[in-house]
Amino acid sequence: MDKMVSTDFGGPEEHISQEVWSQLRSMLQTELGEKKFQIWLQNLYVVSASDSEVELGCPTAFNRDYVNQNFGAVILRVLREINPGVRTVVFTFAPRPHLSIDNSAHVLPREAQAPVDASIAERLGPGSIPPNPSCTFRDFVVGKSNHIAYTAAMKAAEQVVAAQKPQFTPLFLYSGSGLGKTHLMNAVVWHVLRNSASARVLYITAESFMRRFITAMKERETLAFKDEMRNVDLLLVDDLQFIADKNATQEEFFYRFNELADQGKHVILSADRSPAQIDGVGDRIRARLLHGVTLEINATDIELRLAILERKIERFQAQYPGVVIGDDVRRFVAGRIASNIRELEGAIHKLMYIADTTQQPMTLDTARRELADVINHNERRLSVDEIKRTTANFYGIRIADMDGPRRTRTLVRPRQTAMYIAKSLTSRSYPEIGKRFGGRDHTTVMHAVRQVERHSAADPVYHEEVQSLIRLLKDGAPSQGNDPNGTSKT
DNA sequence: CTGTTTTATCCACAAATCG
DNA sequence: CGATTTGTGGATAAAACAG
Numbered sequence: 001m002d003k004m005v006s007t008d009f010g011g012p013e014e015h016i017s018q019e020v021w022s023q024l025r026s027m028l029q030t031e032l033g034e035k036k037f038q039i040w041l042q043n044l045y046v047v048s049a050s051d052s053e054v055e056l057g058c059p060t061a062f063n064r065d066y067v068n069q070n071f072g073a074v075i076l077r078v079l080r081e082i083n084p085g086v087r088t089v090v091f092t093f094a095p096r097p098h099l100s101i102d103n104s105a106h107v108l109p110r111e112a113q114a115p116v117d118a119s120i121a122e123r124l125g126p127g128s129i130p131p132n133p134s135c136t137f138r139d140f141v142v143g144k145s146n147h148i149a150y151t152a153a154m155k156a157a158e159q160v161v162a163a164q165k166p167q168f169t170p171l172f173l174y175s176g177s178g179l180g181k182t183h184l185m186n187a188v189v190w191h192v193l194r195n196s197a198s199a200r201v202l203y204i205t206a207e208s209f210m211r212r213f214i215t216a217m218k219e220r221e222t223l224a225f226k227d228e229m230r231n232v233d234l235l236l237v238d239d240l241q242f243i244a245d246k247n248a249t250q251e252e253f254f255y256r257f258n259e260l261a262d263q264g265k266h267v268i269l270s271a272d273r274s275p276a277q278i279d280g281v282g283d284r285i286r287a288r289l290l291h292g293v294t295l296e297i298n299a300t301d302i303e304l305r306l307a308i309l310e311r312k313i314e315r316f317q318a319q320y321p322g323v324v325i326g327d328d329v330r331r332f333v334a335g336r337i338a339s340n341i342r343e344l345e346g347a348i349h350k351l352m353y354i355a356d357t358t359q360q361p362m363t364l365d366t367a368r369r370e371l372a373d374v375i376n377h378n379e380r381r382l383s384v385d386e387i388k389r390t391t392a393n394f395y396g397i398r399i400a401d402m403d404g405p406r407r408t409r410t411l412v413r414p415r416q417t418a419m420y421i422a423k424s425l426t427s428r429s430y431p432e433i434g435k436r437f438g439g440r441d442h443t444t445v446m447h448a449v450r451q452v453e454r455h456s457a458a459d460p461v462y463h464e465e466v467q468s469l470i471r472l473l474k475d476g477a478p479s480q481g482n483d484p485n486g487t488s489k490t
Numbered sequence: 491c492t493g494t495t496t497t498a499t500c501c502a503c504a505a506a507t508c509g
Numbered sequence: 510c511g512a513t514t515t516g517t518g519g520a521t522a523a524a525a526c527a528g
Contacts, residue, residue, distance in 0.1 A: 429514055441500050
């Protein structure tokens, strides 16, 4: 277990650092995924390593900062798994000799961001998500799709700071994934923590709420758990849709929620759907949610995306001048990556990084090549309803017959096919699918799945039918959001 | 059309998995 | 631990089929 590092000689230390590094690399690779690893961590190397401190070299200044900010914590954690003695990990910018990056003007060390100073951390409730320092109101790019939500969040934050009661509780924000609700939640947390000396904040995901609740129950510590909830001035819960269908957790959550709301505390919730659309939520609870304000963050339009890119690039250039991302490239990125801001940022980061390492202006060709995988990977979230509709259409039957009781071949075949597709393309369970097909039994769905498997194994024609149906669904009649063309052209 | 076979469906219940 | 999901075997009645 312990590789003792005698610092008497350079020899053994050198050896050990290499060993540690290769171990670290493979662990990081699995932890972060191949892609991220290749982009950001591929070219790191060990500068020095002692028992308590590891120094990693990065090929560019930007690379150093990015890795420090985004992966620092993970890397430290992994290092500790290897050698628990490690206290700190340092990233340095040590250009390879042959790569002359000569903007020697100033490679500013840009204040290695303070890891949340103590007084602030104290007022974060236990189990809170540490707020991401780069998600503040100032960093939020406001456009017409999100300015209402932005204003509301801002207002709520200010009210908490001023210790005013909310006009409406809860504030419910919803939008598809990656459109900025988490950013807004973060911004509220920051704003409150920084501008108020006393306000206590609890910021958690619905998932972790549930997890904690369950373990508390298991260990009979529900009292402590409840106390944690009681003493906050502002409660933020992210991804509320996770506790749909989880009855016990739901009850507990809304009990806490009501308690806070009755005391005039602020509660901000987020989900990927509106309360009305989240199924598996009790009516009583839904009514309570709708009692507050419900705001949607709409899909981004291209101007907003351009503005976001603009800002990212500007900030980047302030620090690493010489990186050029042309207008054509910006429009390309903004046009192609429409669904998700996180992806948009990831893409531009990648391009900037490449531009920085090569010290060449980014060309449209390079951009297209480098982003190919991101662009093709247009995951579409399918609903059972959509599957039913499309399948019914495909076979020329009525959608009502999907739910109806009739069992004629011409109806049963499409119905079973739809069930099968629903099972394989969504994460719904058998009972859930059955419910959505006119309240059928879950074993009926299982039977349907087996039938389809059997049939498509025996009959290539049918097999092809199913496959093309799946393709049709995946590419999708765009009911919401994806215009892969983005800019012009028809 | 009638008698038979096939099978889509539901039910009761058990085992496995999840949060 | 309790809830939910995945399975099993069996019963029934609606379709499909054979004559």
